[in-house]
């Protein structure tokens with residue numbers, strides 16, 4: 001069977017900087033893959049390359065066997081890639097309901113080029129379903145700006161699910177959450193639809209290891225480790241690299 005994502009020899013240069021350096025990885029359909037690494041390791045750039053927000057200097061990216069390396073982001077979205085961003089993109093003045101509705105309608109509008117008669121109601125229903133999936137049903141009428149950090153992250157995941165993606169790229173969903181909010185987010189991530197392939201950039205080792213089937217570690221643009229969660233937590237290489245940075249990142253996130 002084709003990999004959900006096959007990244008082959010991908011390099012991204014920004015001037016002299018190798019933000020991503022000859023990265024190859026293969027992610028199976030339905031897999032949960034965590035990408036770990038210190039700040040500046042190239043994780044978000046890798047997501048940008050997969051989603052089509054940036055284009056690789058070299059290398060190729062395949063989605064279920066199809067070479068998508070040269071496609072613009074909106075075409076990749078149509079083919080089933082969705083992503084969240086490290087900084088929140090929810091519309092703070094709009095309710096949870098309307099954020100989800102717009103996410104559903106945005107996708108549908110792309111697909112059919114106009115909203116079909118009666119589709120508004122269908123989109124409303126779909127928005128309610130998404131709220132249920134990300135545990136925000138009791139908060140439908142609350143303005144997104146009034147939500148807790150944790151709830152905003154739930155909303156972003158709901159919006160990323162709107163197009164029924166085949167592959168979801170989640171960029172640090174636990175960033176900025178309090179320790180008390182993390183278990184709830186972890187539960188939500190573990191309960192996402194099993195058929196959706198999920199790639200998760202995560203600084204919080206507990207969240208990453210609780211969600212992932214496999215873990216890849218990046219450092220200075222390169223992949224330096226891949227293994228199971230058990231192998232990852234037992235790896236001296238990962239420990240020395242990763243645990244050494246936690247203090248610094250905690251400071252940056254608060």
Ligand SMILES: Nc1ncnc2c1ncn2[C@@H]1O[C@H](COP(=O)(O)OP(=O)(O)O)[C@@H](O)[C@H]1O
Nearest residue numbers: 014017019037038039040041042043044045046
């Ligand atoms: N658009 C850009 N132009 C120039 N440098 C960039 C750009 N985007 C990222 N970088 C640099 O690439 C490196 C990797 O960044 P990034 O992918 O954001 O790392 P991470 O998400 O792992 O923290 C960093 O040194 C960053 O400053």
Ligand SMILES: [Mg+2]
Nearest residue numbers: 043044045086
């Ligand atoms: Mg990043």
